[in-house]
Amino acid sequence: MMRNALYLAAVLGFGFDSLASAGSWPIPEVVLCCSEMRENPHEILGKESGQIVVVRNMGNVVSLAGQKPDSIEIASVEYAVLHGATKVIVLGHSNCSVIKSVIDDEEAVGHLPAIFQVIHKSVTEATRVVGDDKERLLAEAVRRNVLNSASRLRNDRFVLSKLDSSRCTIVAGCYDSKAKVLEILDEVE
């Protein structure tokens, strides 16, 4: 587990005077994170406005292969990578409300099945590991959901081509908002 400062220095190579200045182009990094208002990706990653492109949806999910409607979040990440981003960060967080909703079997109305279906896969995997204790299940499902999103992005043909040419790194991280700690779950260069 790495604390934010260590992460910034060691993983992102963030030297506070490095990286591009606010509003820079090309895009330095792209972050896929949850839409919940209490989570601020700039604050968590120590970034100023203009230093990251942020793609947000409830649960920081990436569509399953063949899922309809699909790929809008993948397209947003691809756009950032196409325009220079060399780091893709999938950022989940503790006590994610929408993941809890899936665990609690809330009814998926409207277009919600598009998100619930993706998260349900992570909840099922987590249940196999930790059983149905709600607290442990939520923590494990959050972790698996981040890793699954990162894995799906990694398997995206376009992003994959950038990984193959060592042009891009994918980092999967989970932020514990109570402890204010960012845990890096995976990093693939």
Ligand SMILES: [Zn+2]
């Ligand atoms: Zn959330």
